[in-house]
Amino acid sequence: xxxxxxxxxxxxxxxxxxxxxxxxxxxxxxxxxxxxxxxxxxxxxxxxxxxxxxxxxxxxxxxxxxxxxxxxxxxxxxxxxxxxxxxxxxxxxxxxxxxxxxxxxxxxxxxxxxxxxxxxxxxxxxxxxxxxxxxxxxxxxxxxxxxxxxxxxxxxxxxxxxxxxxxxxxxxxxxxxxxxxxxxxxxxxxxxxxxxxxxxxxxxxxxxxxxxxxxxxxxxxx
Numbered sequence: 001x002x003x004x005x006x007x008x009x010x011x012x013x014x015x016x017x018x019x020x021x022x023x024x025x026x027x028x029x030x031x032x033x034x035x036x037x038x039x040x041x042x043x044x045x046x047x048x049x050x051x052x053x054x055x056x057x058x059x060x061x062x063x064x065x066x067x068x069x070x071x072x073x074x075x076x077x078x079x080x081x082x083x084x085x086x087x088x089x090x091x092x093x094x095x096x097x098x099x100x101x102x103x104x105x106x107x108x109x110x111x112x113x114x115x116x117x118x119x120x121x122x123x124x125x126x127x128x129x130x131x132x133x134x135x136x137x138x139x140x141x142x143x144x145x146x147x148x149x150x151x152x153x154x155x156x157x158x159x160x161x162x163x164x165x166x167x168x169x170x171x172x173x174x175x176x177x178x179x180x181x182x183x184x185x186x187x188x189x190x191x192x193x194x195x196x197x198x199x200x201x202x203x204x205x206x207x208x209x210x211x212x213x214x215x216x217x218x219x220x221x222x
Contacts, residue, residue, distance in 0.1 A: 082105075084110045
């Protein structure tokens with residue numbers, strides 16, 4: 001099966017598994033942060049990447065992709081992130097809160113989200129700490145990156161945004177309101193935390209992750 005076909009099938013099957021959708025505001029933030037690159041390149045951490053920040057064994061050095069491939073990968077990757085947020089946050093989230101966390105997980109990866117202080121505090125009902133916890137994840141390859149600082153601020157703004165306004169226009173307003181760089185950010189106190197060991201995923205989480213393609217988790221032996 002070709003990569004585009006595989007990504008489309010994965011996205012369709014994830015829909016069948018009733019994954020909660022990510023709103024347009026979060027997708028706009030992801031797009032503004034990632035851009036769309038139609039060839040393989042190495043990100044600041046040295047990881048082969050293509051499209052809207054897609055990584056995984058299907059990204060190979062020297063490859064070129066189409067916009068349709070990039071869109072299909074993004075849909076599958078975002079759905080996978082949403083599935084893990086939905087499965088592991090034990091308290092009700094409004095649409096903006098859920099979508100902000102899905103966009104965050106889409107960027108930092110499922111393992112980092114599952115092992116984060118952010119998730120532990122949120123599941124104890126500490127919603128107020130989420131924006132500060134988001135801001136801690138500002139490094140790649142051991143270096144503080146201005147682009148990550150901006151992305152975390154945009155996610156925090158969406159998390160605390162007005163309930164019911166998850167439109168693309170709302171996302172664009174957040175993007176416009178957060179400058180491309182900030183001199184007031186304290187890199188010494190808002191550094192990337194060391195992830196703790198996450199709990200093993202459940203069977204349905206493994207299936208969802210396998211269908212989504214990137215960073216596949218192994219299916220349990222039969």
